[in-house]
Amino acid sequence: MAGVVGSTSLLLRTARAFCGPQAAAISKLGSTTQARNYGTDRSLARYGGRSTVTMLPGAGIGPEMMGHLKEVFRYAGVPVDFEEINVDTSGTDAASMSGAITSIRRNGVAIKGNIESRSNQPGTMSHNVELRNQLDLFAYVLHCRSHPTVPTRHPEIDIVIVRQNTEGEYAMMEHENVPGVIESLKVITLSNCERLARFTFDYALEQGRKKVTAIHKANIMKLSDGLFLETMKRVAKSYPSLEFSGMIVDNCCMQMVSRPEQFDVMVMPNLYGTVVSNVACGLAGGPGIMSGKNYGAKYAVFEPGTRNTGSAMVGKNIANPLAMLNAGCDMLGHLGLHQHEQLIRQAVERAICERITTPDAGGNQTTTNVVQFIIDDIKENTRAAR
Amino acid sequence: MASSVFRTLTAPLRHAGRRQLSTAKRTVTLIPGDGIGPEISSAVQQIFASAGVPVDWESVDVTPVRGPDGIFGIPQSAIDSVNKNKIGLKGPLMTPVGKGHRSLNLALRKEFNLYANVRPCRSIDGYETLYKDVDLVTIRENTEGEYSGIEHEIVPGVVQSIKLITEPASMRVAEFAFNYAKANGRSKVTAVHKANIMRLSDGTFLNCCRVVAEQNPDIKFEERYLDTVCLNMVQDPSQYDVLVMPNLYGDILSDLCAGLVGGLGVTPSGNVGMGGAIFESVHGTAPDIAGQDLANPTALLLSAVMMLRHMELTDLGDRIETACFDVIREGRYRTGDLGGSAKCSEFTNAICDKL
Numbered sequence: 057m058a059g060v061v062g063s064t065s066l067l068l069r070t071a072r073a074f075c076g077p078q079a080a081a082i083s084k085l086g087s088t089t090q091a092r093n094y095g096t097d098r099s100l101a102r103y104g105g106r107s108t109v110t111m112l113p114g115a116g117i118g119p120e121m122m123g124h125l126k127e128v129f130r131y132a133g134v135p136v137d138f139e140e141i142n143v144d145t146s147g148t149d150a151a152s153m154s155g156a157i158t159s160i161r162r163n164g165v166a167i168k169g170n171i172e173s174r175s176n177q178p179g180t181m182s183h184n185v186e187l188r189n190q191l192d193l194f195a196y197v198l199h200c201r202s203h204p205t206v207p208t209r210h211p212e213i214d215i216v217i218v219r220q221n222t223e224g225e226y227a228m229m230e231h232e233n234v235p236g237v238i239e240s241l242k243v244i245t246l247s248n249c250e251r252l253a254r255f256t257f258d259y260a261l262e263q264g265r266k267k268v269t270a271i272h273k274a275n276i277m278k279l280s281d282g283l284f285l286e287t288m289k290r291v292a293k294s295y296p297s298l299e300f301s302g303m304i305v306d307n308c309c310m311q312m313v314s315r316p317e318q319f320d321v322m323v324m325p326n327l328y329g330t331v332v333s334n335v336a337c338g339l340a341g342g343p344g345i346m347s348g349k350n351y352g353a354k355y356a357v358f359e360p361g362t363r364n365t366g367s368a369m370v371g372k373n374i375a376n377p378l379a380m381l382n383a384g385c386d387m388l389g390h391l392g393l394h395q396h397e398q399l400i401r402q403a404v405e406r407a408i409c410e411r412i413t414t415p416d417a418g419g420n421q422t423t424t425n426v427v428q429f430i431i432d433d434i435k436e437n438t439r440a441a442r
Numbered sequence: 443m444a445s446s447v448f449r450t451l452t453a454p455l456r457h458a459g460r461r462q463l464s465t466a467k468r469t470v471t472l473i474p475g476d477g478i479g480p481e482i483s484s485a486v487q488q489i490f491a492s493a494g495v496p497v498d499w500e501s502v503d504v505t506p507v508r509g510p511d512g513i514f515g516i517p518q519s520a521i522d523s524v525n526k527n528k529i530g531l532k533g534p535l536m537t538p539v540g541k542g543h544r545s546l547n548l549a550l551r552k553e554f555n556l557y558a559n560v561r562p563c564r565s566i567d568g569y570e571t572l573y574k575d576v577d578l579v580t581i582r583e584n585t586e587g588e589y590s591g592i593e594h595e596i597v598p599g600v601v602q603s604i605k606l607i608t609e610p611a612s613m614r615v616a617e618f619a620f621n622y623a624k625a626n627g628r629s630k631v632t633a634v635h636k637a638n639i640m641r642l643s644d645g646t647f648l649n650c651c652r653v654v655a656e657q658n659p660d661i662k663f664e665e666r667y668l669d670t671v672c673l674n675m676v677q678d679p680s681q682y683d684v685l686v687m688p689n690l691y692g693d694i695l696s697d698l699c700a701g702l703v704g705g706l707g708v709t710p711s712g713n714v715g716m717g718g719a720i721f722e723s724v725h726g727t728a729p730d731i732a733g734q735d736l737a738n739p740t741a742l743l744l745s746a747v748m749m750l751r752h753m754e755l756t757d758l759g760d761r762i763e764t765a766c767f768d769v770i771r772e773g774r775y776r777t778g779d780l781g782g783s784a785k786c787s788e789f790t791n792a793i794c795d796k797l
Contacts, residue, residue, distance in 0.1 A: 173638065182638055209572040225588075225605075230642035236609035240643040242588070246599035273690075279593035280603035306693050310701035313676055314571070327636075331694055334669040338676035362673060 100164040100391065107391050110159045110166035111138040116365030118169020121380035124427045125167070128381060131431045133438070134388065134396045139163065143171050143183060153183050157190050166357040167387050169380070170365045181228055184363070189222050191357070193350035194248055195255045196221040198333045198361050203408050206341035207418040212317040213340045216265065218256045219329025221350060223248055226326045244280040244325065246287060253291035255351070256323040260298055267299040268292065271308050271324035271332060284325055309335060337362050344376025344416045345408070347383035349390075356390050358383040373422045376414045378404055381430070403433035467496045468753060471523045473504055475533025477727025478737035483533050485739040485790040486746050489765075492794035495750065495758050500527065504535065504550070516549055524554060528718035529753065531746055534727045548591075551584055556713035556720060557611065558618045559584045559692065562748075563699040566708055568771030569780050573702040575680045580699055581622065582692020583615040583647075584713060589689045607643040607688065612650035618714065619651075619686035620658040630662040631655070634671050634687035634695065647688055671695065675702075700724070707779045710744035712752070719752055721745040731778075735785045738777040740766060743793075765796035 101108040113119040122140075129136060139159055144152040160166045171183040187193075195218055202213040229241040260268055270288040274281040285302050292300035303311070305328045311318065312332070316339050322332060337343050346361030360379035369375040381404055388397035406412075412429045413419030421429075474483040487499060502523045506514040524530050535547060550556070559582040565574055592604040616633075623631050633651040637644040648665060655663035668691050674681060675695070679702055685695060700709040706725035713720045723741035731737060743766055750759035769775055775792040776782025784792075 177641065185639065225636075226639055228639065228641075230640065232642060236646075238607045238643045238646050240605040240607070240640050242603040242605060244601045244603070273693075276589050276591070277593065277603050279595060280601045283601050306697035309694055309698040310705065313573070313698060313701040314705070327690075328694075330636075330669045331672050334672035335676050335698070338673040342677065343673060362669065364670070364673075 101162060106135040106137055107165070107393075108137045108139055108163045109387065109391075110156065110163050111140045112143060112156055112166060112168035112171060113140065114143070114169030114365070115172035116170060116367040117369055117375040118171075118365070120370070120375065120423070121169060121360070121377055122167075124377045124423065125380050125384050128400060128427065128430055128434070129384065129396075131438075132396050132399050132434050134393065136388075136391070136393075138167075153186055157187060160187075160191060160355055160357065164355055165387060165390060166355070167380075167383055168357055168359045170359070170363050172365055185226055185228060187357070188350060191352050191355045192222065193352040193355060193357055194220065194222050194251055195351045196329065196333075196348055197259065197351065198336070198346060198348045200333075200336040200340045200346055200361075202340040203345070205409055205411050205418065206345065206413070208339065208341040210316050210339050213336070215316065215319045215336050215340075216259070216263065216321045217329065217333045217336060218252070218259065218321065218323040219333060220248060220252050220325045221329075222326075224326030242277075242280055242327075244283050246283060249284050249287035250291060252323065253288050256321065257291060257295040257298060260321045261295065265298070265321045267301070267320035269308075269319060269322050270300070270302045271305050271322055271328050272302060273305050273328075274302075275304060281325065288323065305331070308332065312336065312339065334362055341418070342376075342416045343379065344414060345378045345382065347379050347386055349383075349386050356387075358387045358390070373424055374414055374416075375423055376416055377423050377427055378407070378413070378417070399434055399437055400430070402437070403430040406433055467498045468529070469498045469500050469527045470749070471520075471527045471530040472499045472501045473520070473530060473532040473535075474501060475727065476536040477534060477729045477732040479533030479535075479727060481733070481735065481786055482723070482737050482739035482742045483531075485786055486531070486742050488790055489743060489762060489793050489797070490746070493758055493762050493797045495755065495762075506549075516553060521553060524718065524720070529749060530718070530720040531742070531749055532720055532722035533742060534723055534725055536727045536729075548589075550720065551713065554713075554715045554718060554720065555585070556715035557583065557585050558615050558714045559696070560622065560712045560714065560748075561696045561700065561709060561724075563696075563703045563709060565703050566770060567767060568773060569704050569708065569776075571702065571704050573679055576699070576702050578679065578682045578699060579622070579626075579628065579684045580692060580696040581615065581619045581684060581686045582696055583611060583686075583688050584692075585689075586611050587689030589693075605640070605643055605690075607646050609646060609650060612647045612688075613654065616651045616654040616686060619684060620654050620661055623661050623684045624658070628661070628684045630664065630683040632671070632682055632685050633663070633665045634668055634685055634691050635665060636668045636691070638667065644688065651686065672698070675699070705779075706741065707738050708740045708744070710741060710748050712745065712748045719749070721749040721752075735787055736778055737786045738779050739786060739790060740770070740777075740780075761797060762793075765793045768796055769793050 111122060113122040141156045141159055143156050173182045198217045200213055200215045202208045202211050223243050225242045227241055227243045232238050270285055272281040272285045274285045312335050337346050343362035343364055348359055348361040350357040360383055366375055385397045385401045407426055407429050411419045412421055412426055414421060414423060472483060474480045490497060500523055502520040504516050504520045507517050509515050562579045563576055565576045586606045588605045590606040595601050619631055633648055635644040635648050637648050700706050711722055711724045723745055725741055747759045747763045769792045775784040775789045777784055777789055
């Protein structure tokens, strides 16, 4: 449908065709050295050179990590103001979540911890799911990389996981027709599959990746995962430079624990996404370092990669702050503040290389020690720059 | 193996056994399967003969035939055989691609109402993987859940797939899991779920597990989210003992655990139903090496050992299992997939020599 005139116009046209005019923004995929423009046309709140970003500390170790993030940002002189919103987790106040969502719509970007939904009552929506659905954050990107100094059985992992973020098994539509018989609906739509497919292949091209693997269970769920796989195959034809293949999810998990180096970019529906991303993070050395990015046509939300509340580690000063700091860096990249992003990323990389990490990543430092090391590194580099 | 479990489940079966002479042989349905199936089945038969196992094999073919109503199905003779013997050993089956064939494995499952799939995963001494000290059992609900096969296209471009969870099925598999744990000296049962998202369906499954846990206070019970289990499993699998879960999570986790110990080529599997049990090897048919005497019969052999324990021939089962592990540990006769170069027949003969 679109001729290959120039990559930008092609992307613009395909985006408009599938997502409507508002989502033309998604098509402008800059390289890693330019601002990533998802939603910048319409939604970033920037005034006087300072951006406003919504911050949702969430539960568990979230507030602690956000505190460290703010401190690091202060030392790095990041021109970002945080609009902090504490969501009521007991589930009795429906308005608090909508307040948070309105704020993100206003600011365009958010950073969040894991919001607990303490009531697991059927009928009430999980707060995290609600956020993703209302803001239409249809893609979740997690980059899993093993580091030489973080203990892992697999030193050669470098996988990008793209996960459908809004539908599939997380549609949260359940009903009990007959007492004792419950049906839960898994919904897959063509439009979301196509959007995700284009996003994945464009992202893979932009990041210089070679291979995309679609993870599915289409041999059993022939219509739903079948639709997903067919769409992926069809869209793959428009990207002949990328190698595409499909793999069944159980085989994929088995391959991942024996030879994870074979995977490059993996794309999948929602539930398999949670399994595969947790397996990949576990293989690469734990949930403490990776960060994830939720992308929508208009908004972007950044968070630690494996969405754990970490309630066992609250107040003990042993939680790993690097996941949240990496999420902060992703956010800075999205806002176009690349100098600050590089400053903090370098400090984080140095901490990892010199094993100044918390126990889960193989070090023996406390959280505050790690944060202090990073701040000291930033201070040194900013002093040198002056 | 799960002697007390199968005592309750197979009461009529045992009465039938008692009426026979104590030296009488039991008949077991054997489904050799496709590809490497026939050679590994005969390897198992040879080993059983060497060990003096009192079992008669009744071989059946489950290739689908067109029934009188035009629909492809398992031949009636196969169904009658398994119903009569109540125990089956199955090799790998090839599901032909194309319309009109239901997955054969699925058909067998439905036919004999095999509601629980048990897969013990233990690190094999002598076949080293990156994960040591794995010793867990995954118990997966086998009849409903996400694999109910109920799907519709609501409007063009919108597809829904229904995940069905019922209380009776969840209770059944929960009770089986706790009974299995008790009968096999296991100390902890972990229920794996995603009840924060699928509140009604996984919530029901979880409630059933909780109810059964209360009735079994001597077994430790914990509930974990699926993502937490995945994360921890690949970092430290020794923290898990018995895992019980609905169909899809079970499928993924049991294959994940099989990968931890060396893959499907060395993993046994048993399917338990109300009327009997079928033990099977879960690897593929490997058509590329079929007929060349290169196949590894370990998976089918270990499943046959599970079957012996089920039939309360535990001593014989233990002897055969020990012989098999000894041969692998010694390393002289290992098949290609375990890193050696022995032929299937050499491996089989080595085990027979040990018995």
